[in-house]
Amino acid sequence: MIDTHCHIIFGLDDGSDSIETTLEMAHIAVSAGITDIIATPHCVPGSFDNYAGDDLDRAFKNIRTLVSDATDSRLNIHRGMEVYAASSTIDLLEKGLLVYMSRSNYMLVECAFDEDPGFLRDTLRSMIRRGVRPIIAHPERYYFAHDSIRPLMDMVDMGCALQLDTASITGDFGSSCRRTAIELLDSGAVQLAASDAHDAFSRVPDMRDAAKFVAFNYSSNYADLLLEINPARVLENRSMLFRGQNSSGRQSPSANRFMTDEEYWGI
Numbered sequence: 001m002i003d004t005h006c007h008i009i010f011g012l013d014d015g016s017d018s019i020e021t022t023l024e025m026a027h028i029a030v031s032a033g034i035t036d037i038i039a040t041p042h043c044v045p046g047s048f049d050n051y052a053g054d055d056l057d058r059a060f061k062n063i064r065t066l067v068s069d070a071t072d073s074r075l076n077i078h079r080g081m082e083v084y085a086a087s088s089t090i091d092l093l094e095k096g097l098l099v100y101m102s103r104s105n106y107m108l109v110e111c112a113f114d115e116d117p118g119f120l121r122d123t124l125r126s127m128i129r130r131g132v133r134p135i136i137a138h139p140e141r142y143y144f145a146h147d148s149i150r151p152l153m154d155m156v157d158m159g160c161a162l163q164l165d166t167a168s169i170t171g172d173f174g175s176s177c178r179r180t181a182i183e184l185l186d187s188g189a190v191q192l193a194a195s196d197a198h199d200a201f202s203r204v205p206d207m208r209d210a211a212k213f214v215a216f217n218y219s220s221n222y223a224d225l226l227l228e229i230n231p232a233r234v235l236e237n238r239s240m241l242f243r244g245q246n247s248s249g250r251q252s253p254s255a256n257r258f259m260t261d262e263e264y265w266g267i
């Protein structure tokens with residue numbers, strides 16, 4: 001499995017707080033069948049001021065080496081960031097201060113839980129216009145989605161991907177998040193699930209229970225798609241697939257025509 005959302009780098013945000021925790025998280029991930037982690041420290045201006053640059057490069061490099069040594073090269077760490085949608089986001093993007101997922105055009109984006117869906121949509125649209133492929137982090141945890149998933153479906157049609165927290169699927173964030181996660185799984189609009197792990201005791205990088213839930217209630221193909229196939233496509237900067245769609249498929253879940261990269265990006 002490939003974990004596309006994990007706060008494994010210590011000392012940068014509210015995730016790992018020490019080398020020991022980082023290495024413990026790495027061992028948990030390996031035991032849970034994870035081969036690759038995209039490390040996604042928060043970028044929240046004023047709270048977690050992590051921006052692209054030498055300091056962050058050093059942190060990624062340091063963790064990659066530490067984790068590789070501690071796990072006999074069984075766990076690869078890739079670069080990423082969890083970008084908080086705010087009024088300054090586009091300015092930061094244009095200044096090159098935000099970090100993409102590995103070497104792709106994908107960028108992980110979150111917003112305040114009580115954010116107005118209109119603001120999130122407008123921010124994502126501005127990012128898409130500037131060449132970003134946004135991945136919306138834990139859409140099932142936003143309050144507007146508990147009322148209706150329609151705004152999220154519109155964002156998917158715009159070209160955004162949805163990434164569920166595995167803890168929402170297993171019910172660890174309560175009934176509203178779980179109900180919304182299942183509604184999104186039912187819809188077929190979800191393309192990724194990830195641990196969003198923050199530590200080694202409670203929010204850990206272990207996605208097996210969620211994988212079992214999806215495999216049992218839907219299919220093992222769907223679980224593979226969310227945790228293995230699409231995450232690999234993020235690392236390869238390829239378009240992600242929807243449930244039931246093979247690599248030559250062209251239908252989005254809302255039955256709008258699925259555009260090719262060439263049509264979408266004009267390249």
Ligand SMILES: [Fe+2]
Nearest residue numbers: 005082137196
């Ligand atoms: Fe996160």
